[in-house]
Structures are given as structure tokens and as C-alpha cells.
Amino acid sequence: MAGPSEIVPVILCGGSGTRLWPVSRRSYPKQFGPILDGDTLFARTVRRVAAPGYAPPLVLTTSEFRFIAADELEAAGVEPEQAGRIVIEPEMRNTGPAVCLGALMLAARDPRALMLVLPADHLIRDEAAFHRAVAAGAAAARAGQLVTFGVRPTRAETGYGWLELAGPPGAGAGPDPEPHPFLRFVEKPDRARAEAMLEAGRHLWNAGIFLFRAGDILAAFDAHAPEILAACRRALAQGREDLCFFRPGAAAYGASPAISLDYAVMERLGGGTAVPLDCGWNDLGAWDTVWRESPRDAQGTAARGAALSIGCRDSLLVAPEDGPRLVGLGLEGMIAVAMRDAVLVAPMARAQEVRDAVEALKRAGAEEAEEYPRCHRPWGWYEVLARGPGFQVKRIMVRPGGRLSLQSHVHRAEHWVVVAGTARVSIGEDVRAIGPDRSCYVPIGERHRLENPGEAELHLIEVQSGFYLGEDDITRYDDVYARE
């Protein structure tokens, strides 16, 4: 439970980050993926607000990512069962309904609760400066303002919305940022407009970070988007607990307009309060912004993982550590991102259009458009190594304590070969332990379960045989993760 002066971070992690394809995909979006070296963006966001003055966060995500989010919260030292909650958005309806839902949950306890809306996928280099800006915003929010954080622009960026202030927002990164009134939101501008705003010096980028009291933003929803408020109230009333998650009513939530907080409410207020944010902010929205945040060589090229730059300039080369090997030869201002199943090559200047490329792939029926090769499950992950007529080979990792559902398949038999750790395998009535270099066979139709009772990760190779090998050939009899 938030203390009276604490700020509750409301972390939105529903984005799909398609402009960062192929590393970010619908099934494993950028906030959870290896966009930068080290921690994921979601983990960085959680850690940033695991600080004095903040209550445990409220996290809004979709059903698909609930276990990943719970794991990352736990890894960041936040027990999902604690005051902060993981709320499952029944479907993606953009940030408007998500924020409204969060506000309703907080207001039920205290309408004066301060909520800090944070996208899960932004990078902030200077955390101290971030906290100073939040403190300045909190003072304004406690006085009833709806605060929008604005980043001092460094280039004529056409990929963001902007805020127009009445005058210049004061000098640089002062120790104490001050709230400024602003006149209006400016939609993503064209190049000329962006350059004019950069020149004028009284505009900020809209970072999509907001701070307000729960009761105040609900009042604004009531005034400007009552249909969202009504839908969210119903969804909340129809919600239910599910393990450590909270699931609002799906039909009610789905009835809300799918619209951003900006469009639904903030832009209709006729100006507002902005706090300048000078904290090394980057939304990592597309590969060009990732390139800006990456360590680069003397020729301006960033080569990560198994990538090798040979005489490239101002380029970004990305490959996982374990391959594929990516060689860029003599590139200038290019993006090349290689994964085992998908590769993107484009000029840096067209980074925004990667989204369209993914749409084209979807239309072409290419599963790489949306499906990430490593599939995360509550018990661990699996990856398809090879497919052929009548067979499929998977690599499977079961985390310590992980337990797959008791299941059977109508169309396929499975061979399991353990390569690391020890499995507890139940096949029919038989239960046994299988260590490294040992195998077992699960005939078609047989009930079986795989568990990792040990302290180390369990790795195994599964060879499936059968004429139909789809993931939907599964009958679950019992599942500790409450899947259907």
C-alpha cells in the first residue's frame, strides 16, 4: 500500500515495438527483449522506481507476458504479491483505458494517490535528474495539476509528438526543474515544422510520461472520455484474481474505445503543465534511436554480439552473441539486424518504416513477422531447432521448480533427451528421474508431465514425430500456472 506521500509508478508494458523488428516482435516485444546489452528495458524501468519516495509499482500488461513480467519484477526485488499488482489487460486498447483502469484501482484506496505513468520501454540515463523532475512534478500534481513530462529536443525529430510552451523552458538541466504551463500538444510534425520548433526553443518532446492524482485524472476522463471511464469501471467490477494477477472483465474492457491517453484526455484540456526532463531520455522507438544509445567506434558504427564491421560508417550492426555471424562491409548509414530466423537491412533514414515492413511480412503470411523464435512459458522456454516432414526438434529449458502441465497429444509422440540437469518425468503411471545423457519416450495419447525438481536449469532436446505437430495439439489435465 502506498504511503500518503509516496508516488505509485503505473508501468505500461503493452507496446509491441514493431519498428525494432526482428529483435522485438508481437510475441516478445522490446520491453522484455535484448534491445540493449544487459537488463531489459522493463527491468530497468522497475529498478528506476524501486527508490525512496515510490510505492511498489502497478504493472499493466497482457496475458501473454504476465509470467515474464512477474519474473522480472521478482528479479528486481519486487514481489508481485506485494502492494503493487500485475493487471492483465484483456486486450490491447492503447494507453487511455490502461491508465483509466490504473487510476480506478488506486482511487479505490485513495483518490489523492499520486500516479506516475511510465512506459516500460524507455531508456533514462540520468536517474537522479529523472527523480528531481518527478519531485517537481509531484508538487504540481499535489496541487491538482495533470503533469506531462517533456524532453528538451536535440534534433528535429518527426517521430514524436511535441509540446508547445508559452516561453522557453528555462536554462538547461538545472538542479530543480520547474513546472511550466504549456499551450498545446503538437502531433508528430513534418520535417519543416520539426525544424521550426527546434529553432523556436520553446517546445519539448512529449515523452509519454505523466504524473497526477488518481482522482484528478478520473475527473478528466469523466469530462472528456466518459465512455472509457464507464467501460473501465465495469471491467474492474467484473474482474477476478488469478494466481498473483488481476484480470479485469474482458467484455467490458473490450467495449472501451482503443485510444491513447493523449488523444482521449490530455490534448482536450487546452494546455496543461509540463515538467522539463533532462535525463538522457530515449524511447528506443526505432533502430536509429538504438544506434544513438549504443557504444560506437571511431567511424560511428555500433557492432553488437556476433556482428563485425569492416569499414562501415555511422551504421548499426546487431546480431546475438551466439550468431548468426553478421558482416557489414563498407556500409554507410545503414541498419543490419540478424537473427537465426530473420534479418533486416535498411538505411538508417528509413528506420520508421520498419513497421510497414513488418505489416508487409504479415500480409505475406510470414510467421517471423510476429513470432519470436524462443517461446517463453511460465516454466521456462523452448525454441524450434528444426522442422521437417513428420518431425520437429525443440530445445527446452525448464527452470528450477518449473512444472509443465499434465498433458497428452493426439497426433504426436515425443522423445526427450536430457542434456543438462535432471528431469522428473511422469508417463502414464510411471514416474522417474532422468539425468544428463538419458532419454525417454512418450507415446501418442499417453498422459505425461515434465518437471525440474532440481536447483539448476534443466535442458533437454525434444524430437516430436507425427503428421500434425501444431502447438494446439495439447490436452491439459492439470496446470500449476492455471492455463486453459
Place this chain on the structure above:
Amino acid sequence: MAGPSEIVPVILCGGSGTRLWPVSRRSYPKQFGPILDGDTLFARTVRRVAAPGYAPPLVLTTSEFRFIAADELEAAGVEPEQAGRIVIEPEMRNTGPAVCLGALMLAARDPRALMLVLPADHLIRDEAAFHRAVAAGAAAARAGQLVTFGVRPTRAETGYGWLELAGPPGAGAGPDPEPHPFLRFVEKPDRARAEAMLEAGRHLWNAGIFLFRAGDILAAFDAHAPEILAACRRALAQGREDLCFFRPGAAAYGASPAISLDYAVMERLGGGTAVPLDCGWNDLGAWDTVWRESPRDAQGTAARGAALSIGCRDSLLVAPEDGPRLVGLGLEGMIAVAMRDAVLVAPMARAQEVRDAVEALKRAGAEEAEEYPRCHRPWGWYEVLARGPGFQVKRIMVRPGGRLSLQSHVHRAEHWVVVAGTARVSIGEDVRAIGPDRSCYVPIGERHRLENPGEAELHLIEVQSGFYLGEDDITRYDDVYARE
């Protein structure tokens, strides 16, 4: 055995084609690989001279590729056991010693035998024109000339050597090309020199295709490169049969200078005889020439296999049919070639430098520089699907009748799961048949053998366990392919 008027094709397939990396690699070079759709370049070369007037070919290759070459010959209707032979070059010593060896073998039967030297990796679109040029060359060769074929230049190419004629080589692709005297060979020129030669109109590209009597070229070796001749004579004397292959003596052959036929002999003759070749010739030496030979869309882009062009111009996008998915977005004049284990991106204009990139990769210790992911063996092929600490997963195909050696491993155990076809497996004293969806286990140290006694391909998944998994952990007791 060649008839007296027949021409003996001497096919050189020792090249490694590093400028076509990553599709062409030392372990599986371009003449055997999927550079163009359809037949390999080696198979096209063999078929081209499986025509009236030609004797069966003499093929020179290295030990690594002997079974691939034999298979392709057989597939092209040429029994390797017949008059034509597969000669194993003990090591790569460039084309000088290879041609000398071939000439010695032919001259032993008849010094007047006409030999047509053909690189295995060239594309020739107009076979009728090719045969007309060969016929014209044969007349000159029978009169004692050493004939060099020259391609009428269509661009100021700096990647080839050129031939300087005394005058223009006559008009276009006439029905009967005529031999022309030429003054000298011109080494790979710089851009200005190439443009001047293109302008002058009395130069041809040196296609590396030659025609002469075996005795005549040996006389030229004797005059200009006697150390090559001596080394090849000794290598031949020390040679031995090995299945359907002939292996010249390794030490003797290794003592020959490693030098091209051009440098060793042809350029020292002070001019010679050229026959113009107007046959849609392309050496497919680098990705830019492959692009020229590939079907292109209205924007000049060639996208093959799983590649997708989105608004690309004058670019080449290559990916295998079964992935990875390659997306080129807004590229201009670029090459992008994607395989599961390696990806190349470079401007078309720098296609020649791919060779340097491969060298850089080798220096960096990257095995993708030289090793192709699918390893061809006399019994079929295998491919590594995954590696991890203490394990490795392979997909193995054994062709009908294929028989791996009787072998054992000191450091690893193996699980085999059959996914298609039927295996005959010997483990210790036990011999059994294993069909689809069945598996077996080979303990460390146990003698074992895998065979495909059936009529269909045998596919299986092998999971290896052990702390050392190198290919050199193999003791062979018996091998139908006479490997050591």
C-alpha cells in the same frame, strides 16, 4: 577413351569462391553450391560438354570434394569409372600444376589429344555459341596453336584479366568465330585502363578457358615452367588408385610452384591465339555478377528464396527457401545474403572486397569464414542444429545405400532418433532395424555403425553428450569410402 577427333574437357574445380561468401565457403565452394537456382555450376559445366564431339571429362578436384564431384558426374550421366577420371589434387597449387597434370595424363595415351580447360564455376547461357567457338578453337589447336578464349567486354570490368588483340575481333556473335592473334595479356586493370580498353574495341576478357593439344602445352611447360612439369611427372609416377579416384603423389605435387596457367605459361609466350566467345559468359566471381545473371523486378532488384524486397532498387537479396527471412527495406545498389549461421551486407560496388571480409573473419577465428553449416560426406550430410555446454544436436541424412564407417568415440555418447526412413544400426554385437519414431543409444566407447539399407533417404536426429564433441573424436575400424 577419347576418339582421335574428340575434345577432352579438363574441368578444374578447385576454386573456393570466397567472394561469394557466405553461400560459397572453403568447405563447400560455389561450383557445388546454390549460387543460382537449379543445377550447380559444376553440373552445368559437366552437362555442357556431355555433347557430340567431346570425350568424357577429366575432373581435377581436391580430396574434400571427391564424393560430391563423383555424385554430380553420375547425376549428369557420366560414370566416374568410365574413360574420364576424377583426379584428386593433393593440395591446391593453382591452375598451372593442375593443367600440367591433366596434360600428362592425356599425353600418355596420345600427345595429340585436344584438351579443353574449363573452370567448373562459370555460367554459359548460349551453349550453341560456346560449341561453335570451341570448334573454331579446335581447328587452330590441331594446327599447334595454344588457344585462349576471350569474352567480348560489355563493361569496364576491373576484376578480370584482358587480352589485347592487334585489331578489332570482328563483328558481334557471328555464326563462326575465328581465331585471332593477340599481342599480350593485360593484368586486372584499374578503372581508367579498363575504360580505355573498352573504348578501344580490340580487347577481350580472359575467360580462363583454353584449348590445346596435350603435347603442345607440355612443350610450353617444358620451355617456360620446367619445375612444374618435373613436379607433375613425379606426382603422376607416385600416384595410386583409390576407389574411382586417382591420387597423384602428394609430396611431389606439393613441390610444384603454386601458380596459375596464365602466369606460368600463357603470358610468357609473347602473344598467342584468341577465339572470341559470345555465349552469355559470366564467371559468377562475385555477388555483383550474380546479380546481373538473376531475374530482377522492375526496380532492378533480385530477391531469391525467403528474401523480400520492400522498395529496394538495383539490389540483390539472397536467402535459402527455408529461411532465414531476409527483409531489405529501401536499399539502393546493395547486396544482402543471409544464411542461418552467417549474413553479409555490402554495397554492390564493393563486391570484390568480400574476399577481404572473409580473410578478416578468418583472422578473428570465426569458423563461419570457411565452414559451411551443412557438411557433405560420401554417405550423405549432417548439419549442427544446436550446441551447448556438454551437448550438440545434429540432423543427419544418410542416402539410400549409404553406410557410415564402423567407429567409436572416446568422449561422447550418442542418441539417435529416426524421423524418416529406416536405419540399420550396429552397436557392439547388436544389429537392428530402427524405423521412424524409434531411437537408440550408443554409449561412450562402443563400436557402432549406421547404415541406410532402404530405397528412401534416412533422416535422423543425433543428440551427442560429452565434454568433448569435436569431429576428430572418431576411431574408424572399417570404411567403405576408404577414409582414414
